[in-house]
Amino acid sequence: xxxxxxxxxxxxxxxxxxxxxxxxxxxxxxxxxxxxxxxxxxxxxxxxxxxxxxxxxxxxxxxxxxxxxxxxxxxxxxxxxxxxxxxxxxxxxxxxxxxxxxxxxxxxxxxxxxxxxxxxxxxxxxxxxxxxxxxxxxxxxxxxxxxxxxxxxxxxxxxxxxxxxxxxxxxxxxxxxxxxxxxxxxxxxxxxxxxxxxxxxxxxxxxxxxxxxxxxxxxxxxxxxxxxxxxxxxxxxxxxxxxxxxxxxxxxxxxxxxxxxxxxxxxxxxxxxxxxxxxxxxxxxxxxxxxxxxxxxxxxxxxxxxxxxxxxxxxxxxxxxxxxxxxxxxxxxxxxxxxxxxxxxxxxxxxxxx
Numbered sequence: 001x002x003x004x005x006x007x008x009x010x011x012x013x014x015x016x017x018x019x020x021x022x023x024x025x026x027x028x029x030x031x032x033x034x035x036x037x038x039x040x041x042x043x044x045x046x047x048x049x050x051x052x053x054x055x056x057x058x059x060x061x062x063x064x065x066x067x068x069x070x071x072x073x074x075x076x077x078x079x080x081x082x083x084x085x086x087x088x089x090x091x092x093x094x095x096x097x098x099x100x101x102x103x104x105x106x107x108x109x110x111x112x113x114x115x116x117x118x119x120x121x122x123x124x125x126x127x128x129x130x131x132x133x134x135x136x137x138x139x140x141x142x143x144x145x146x147x148x149x150x151x152x153x154x155x156x157x158x159x160x161x162x163x164x165x166x167x168x169x170x171x172x173x174x175x176x177x178x179x180x181x182x183x184x185x186x187x188x189x190x191x192x193x194x195x196x197x198x199x200x201x202x203x204x205x206x207x208x209x210x211x212x213x214x215x216x217x218x219x220x221x222x223x224x225x226x227x228x229x230x231x232x233x234x235x236x237x238x239x240x241x242x243x244x245x246x247x248x249x250x251x252x253x254x255x256x257x258x259x260x261x262x263x264x265x266x267x268x269x270x271x272x273x274x275x276x277x278x279x280x281x282x283x284x285x286x287x288x289x290x291x292x293x294x295x296x297x298x299x300x301x302x303x304x305x306x307x308x309x310x311x312x313x314x315x316x317x318x319x320x321x322x323x324x325x326x327x328x329x330x331x332x333x334x335x336x337x338x339x340x341x342x343x344x345x346x347x348x349x350x351x352x353x354x
Contacts, residue, residue, distance in 0.1 A: 007173060009202045014182035021046070024053060031105045031130035032063040038122045039086050043299070052081050064103060067094040075256055075334035088255055089117025107131050129177030136167035137180040141187025147219040148191060151208025155219050230303045233273050234261040236346045237283065237310040242324040246281060257323065257333045259342050286311040292345035296338045305338065307345045
């Protein structure tokens with residue numbers, strides 16, 4: 001695997017591949033842009049990321065512009081990409097770079113991986129690509145490629161150490177970032193999870209998994225996480241033509257504006273729903289009317305959302321966690337797709353189309 005010929009073959013394949021895939025972050029050595037792309041690509045497909053990346057870079061061309069930005073503005077651009085903690089952590093990390101490192105992204109692996117939302121993989125990817133550091137960036141694709149080549153079936157810490165050791169030896173080159181990216185691409189395009197195209201792989205002749213005739217069996221598959229079912233009650237409270245929106249302190253949509261919502265395990269009893277709204281938001285509901293419902297799917301969650309109009313006194317004073325706004329201004333705020341669906345139901349109900 002470590003022969004110069006194999007590296008040359010891999011890099012030749014990779015260079016042809018760059019022209020085919022049209023990834024804008026592959027055309028720069030700017031560590032900020034490479035870092036941003038790696039964060040956006042976490043659990044998200046390349047074709048989905050490209051327009052978000054381009055829009056972000058147009059508005060925030062430097063890390064400093066991110067650090068100085070308001071989190072609401074950043075979340076607005078991120079809106080629809082999902083996994084919003086990535087955006088929040090990237091903002092926190094950019095601020096920390098300016099507070100602790102004079103605005104320069106640390107080239108030290110241990111320092112960089114401690115930034116919010118970074119970790120070992122992202123640190124290895126950014127430092128190897130932007131700074132030519134000989135550091136492995138082991139994502140699921142590289143893990144699969146290396147497990148098959150080395151014949152490592154079990155997902156274990158000892159096998160991961162073997163993969164890292166082999167990767168470090170293989171990265172002993174002038175282009176460690178290209179090697180990391182080439183192996184990632186090989187995993188996503190050739191050495192795929194299902195139906196690998198082994199006949200097109202440059203490592204076929206030394207691949208242990210191919211040798212035993214079971215490439216798909218390497219490594220063993222992770223058990224899929226069970227889908228968690230959630231029952232959510234979302235409330236539209238309108239007073240004097242103003243709609244109440246709120247920010248939650250925790251949960252997947254924390255720091256994003258939403259319509260007040262509560263989750264109760266199974267009960268749909270009105271008095272319990274009212275009690276929960278009062279506990280979480282201080283809203284004393286006089287009455288509530290169910291106007292619609294829908295299912296919203298996330299990676300490991302299935303959310304059944306019931307939408308209500310609420311009647312209550314306008315007792316909540318605006319704060320950093322509450323706002324009274326006109327419906328037409330909603331589009332200017334970062335709003336999860338779930339809440340866009342809630343507002344559509346309310347809009348249709350108000351217009352008499354439901």
